[in-house]
Amino acid sequence: MEDLNPFKIAQAQLDEAAKIMNLDPQAHKILREPMQTVIVNIPLKMDNGKTEVFTGFRVLYNNARGPGKGGIRFHPQETLETVKALGAWMTWKCALAGIQFGGAKGGIICDPTKLSSGELERLSRDYIRAIGKFIGPKVDVPAPDVNTNAQTMAWMMDEYSKMVGYDEFSVITGKPLEIWGSEGRFNSTAMGAMYILREAAKRMGLDLKTARVAIQGFGNAGKFAFDLVTKLFGSKVVAVSDVGGGVYSEKGLDYDKLVAATEKGGSVADSGAGSKITNEQLLETNVDILIPAAIENQITGSNASKIKAKMVLELANGPVTPEADKILSQRGIMDLPDFLVNAGGVIVSYFEWVQNNEDYYWSLDEVYSRLDKLVTRSFNEVMKTQEDYKAKNVKITLRDAAYIIALDRVAMAMKSRGWY
Ligand code: GLU
Numbered sequence: 006m007e008d009l010n011p012f013k014i015a016q017a018q019l020d021e022a023a024k025i026m027n028l029d030p031q032a033h034k035i036l037r038e039p040m041q042t043v044i045v046n047i048p049l050k051m052d053n054g055k056t057e058v059f060t061g062f063r064v065l066y067n068n069a070r071g072p073g074k075g076g077i078r079f080h081p082q083e084t085l086e087t088v089k090a091l092g093a094w095m096t097w098k099c100a101l102a103g104i105q106f107g108g109a110k111g112g113i114i115c116d117p118t119k120l121s122s123g124e125l126e127r128l129s130r131d132y133i134r135a136i137g138k139f140i141g142p143k144v145d146v147p148a149p150d151v152n153t154n155a156q157t158m159a160w161m162m163d164e165y166s167k168m169v170g171y172d173e174f175s176v177i178t179g180k181p182l183e184i185w186g187s188e189g190r191f192n193s194t195a196m197g198a199m200y201i202l203r204e205a206a207k208r209m210g211l212d213l214k215t216a217r218v219a220i221q222g223f224g225n226a227g228k229f230a231f232d233l234v235t236k237l238f239g240s241k242v243v244a245v246s247d248v249g250g251g252v253y254s255e256k257g258l259d260y261d262k263l264v265a266a267t268e269k270g271g272s273v274a275d276s277g278a279g280s281k282i283t284n285e286q287l288l289e290t291n292v293d294i295l296i297p298a299a300i301e302n303q304i305t306g307s308n309a310s311k312i313k314a315k316m317v318l319e320l321a322n323g324p325v326t327p328e329a330d331k332i333l334s335q336r337g338i339m340d341l342p343d344f345l346v347n348a349g350g351v352i353v354s355y356f357e358w359v360q361n362n363e364d365y366y367w368s369l370d371e372v373y374s375r376l377d378k379l380v381t382r383s384f385n386e387v388m389k390t391q392e393d394y395k396a397k398n399v400k401i402t403l404r405d406a407a408y409i410i411a412l413d414r415v416a417m418a419m420k421s422r423g424w425y
Contacts, residue, residue: 007305009305011086011090011323012087012089012093014302014323015323016037017327019036019037019412021405022405022412025394025409026412029416032412032419032425035419035424036093036412036415039089041139042065043062043065043136044061045061045063045132045135046060046061047059047060047113049124049127049131051124052124059115059128059132060113061136062085063077063110063111063145063147064085064089064092064111065092065109065139065145066092066096066108066109066110067093067107067415068107068109069419070105070106070414070415071106071107072107072142072144072145073106073107073144074108074109074148074351075092075111075147075148075351076110076111076149076179076350077112077147077149077150078091078110078150078151079117079151080113080151081114084114087112088110088112089110090301091110091323092108092109093108094322094323094343094344095107095108095110096411098343098347098351098411100410100412100414101344101345101386101387101411101414102352102380103382103383103414104355104379105355106351109145109147111132111147115128117152129153129157129160129161129164130163133160133168134164137164137165141173142173142175142361142362146178146358147161147176147177148178148179148354150225151224151225151300152224154179154225155179155181155190158178158181159181162177162184165177174361175361175362178355179350179354179357180357185360185366186357187353187354187360187372188368188369189372189373190353190357192229193372194320194347194349195230195232195233195298196229196233196353196373196376197347197376198230198318198320198346199230199234199237199238200376200381200384201318201341202234203238204381204384204385205341206316208388209315209316209339211293211294211315211316213240217241217293218234218241218243218293218296219242219243219245219288219290219292219295221245221251221284221295221321221324222298222300222320223247223273223298224247224298224299226298226320226350228263228267230298230320232260240294242258242260243290243292244282244292245258245287246282246283246284246287246299247273247274248272249273249275250272250283251273251274251283252281252282253279253282254279258278263278284303285308288303288308289312291313292313293314294316294317294318295316295317297320298320298321299321300323301322301323301324302323302324303324303325304317304326304333305328305329306332309325309332309333309336312338315338316340317333317338317340317341319340319341319342319343319347320346321347323343325342330402330404340402340404341403344407344411345383345403352379353372353376356375356376383407388403388406390406390409391403391406
């Protein structure tokens, strides 16, 4: 059986890239473990007057290139191992994007669908109180992720500001516009992925106007990917799913129906937009482009041989396991790796942080054009690295290529700082 521990997977990916690129063993040793791990237990008075205890994590994986950066997830199955893996992936993501951040991640073990709005707000605030000593604009800067959003960030920024005694907007990104979030941050993860898709389709000779798409996940990333892929390219999204299941329609799904169903907390499966399918069926749908936009370990050794898409655009973090990686690559499916594809979120978070630090704000056009430049540059660097290795008769995946660039940058920063 394939080991699906996300941190073991992250370490295995790192080890493979380190071997290919001959990474200095000392740098490799530092990069195999997070630099700081914080575990907190938060007593929370529930609406019924009883106290429950919630466990939360914040991992600062590496800060050689700048402050830690990464989202906070609210998830019932959250584990420290997952948060460590996600912190490692954030480190590579920020390094590949060429932005002045290291990598970090946070999470709370909780099921937000079972918490009232008041309980969610108190939990968000108490989590920030608990990890407050370990974050800061120049230390570690959180952001939204699975089951957290601009409102969560607003409560957290407010709580941190109360702790320090002044408004500290740049402690957290993904904030609402009225408290100095950035234009374009809400759909930036999906927007960045669209620029990558545009470039990848060009290379593959895939016509996006007639392309059929399946999307797993309808949250911060998947929902906007649906909207953008149809609006920007005219592609047809035939299948969508979320935790509650999925829907399929040969003639293309109606976005507004899906939004209406999910706005009230329901599932796309009950939207009536198409016939019901399972999450497993969604991944195996006959489409040109498969966009996993939910959580890790979705395409594994057991279903990778059944994927029919020509291209996998990894909008989630860690959706494809190492065994699946090998199968997809043998089958000639173009698998665009997560920390290249979904970097748009953290890139616009970086823009938000820069704007907060300068107290000066950019237009939406400016945000998108700068985002396009950064992700297109990363895409070209990844393709070039793969080609350079091919010229040396070494066949590497696009994930390996992305790793090689990122590891080289982090290792160089650690070397200059005298860490090895
Ligand atoms: N949670 C997003 C990610 O995984 C964004 C992180 C950020 O903006 O810091 O990339």
